[in-house]
Amino acid sequence: MTEIRNRAAYHEYQIDEKYDAGMVLAGTEVKSIREGKLSFADSFCTFFKSELWVKNLHIAEYRFGTTNNHIAVHDRKLLLTRKELRKMEARLKDKGYTIIPLKVYFNEKGLVKMQIGLGKGKKLHDKRESIKQRDTDREIKRYIK
Numbered sequence: 001m002t003e004i005r006n007r008a009a010y011h012e013y014q015i016d017e018k019y020d021a022g023m024v025l026a027g028t029e030v031k032s033i034r035e036g037k038l039s040f041a042d043s044f045c046t047f048f049k050s051e052l053w054v055k056n057l058h059i060a061e062y063r064f065g066t067t068n069n070h071i072a073v074h075d076r077k078l079l080l081t082r083k084e085l086r087k088m089e090a091r092l093k094d095k096g097y098t099i100i101p102l103k104v105y106f107n108e109k110g111l112v113k114m115q116i117g118l119g120k121g122k123k124l125h126d127k128r129e130s131i132k133q134r135d136t137d138r139e140i141k142r143y144i145k
Helices: 009-013 027-034 082-092 124-144
Strands: 003-005 013-023 045-049 052-057 076-077 099-108 112-121
Touching: 009 013, 009 099, 009 124, 045 082, 052 082, 052 099, 052 112, 076 112, 082 099, 082 112
Parallel strands: none
Antiparallel strands: 003 099, 013 076, 013 112, 045 052, 045 099, 052 076, 099 112
């Protein structure tokens, strides 16, 4: 697995800005991510003492792990520059903005990175409009072929 996407995030939120952040992980967590054993269900990002943390991210236990195996769901620290953190923290004070994990991937050096998005939640009519737009794009592609 090269990347794992949070497809529901684009349906639920209007993403304005995207950032790439490093993650503080244990060795068995990295091995489990390589196998694709990661779930974004109910995960979100929050600030605690001027540090960004991802909560409720489920990384399944590594099947060949010993007693040193990691806990499946716990808070994981995200690594960004101080300038990016201040900018995001200021934008979160605006009404309706939140930070959503979008995808987890391995960069060219083999490090685990998480793409996070800063966005607002969509209303029901916005979701319907997105579905309608996706369907019309699909129809156009079908006629072109």
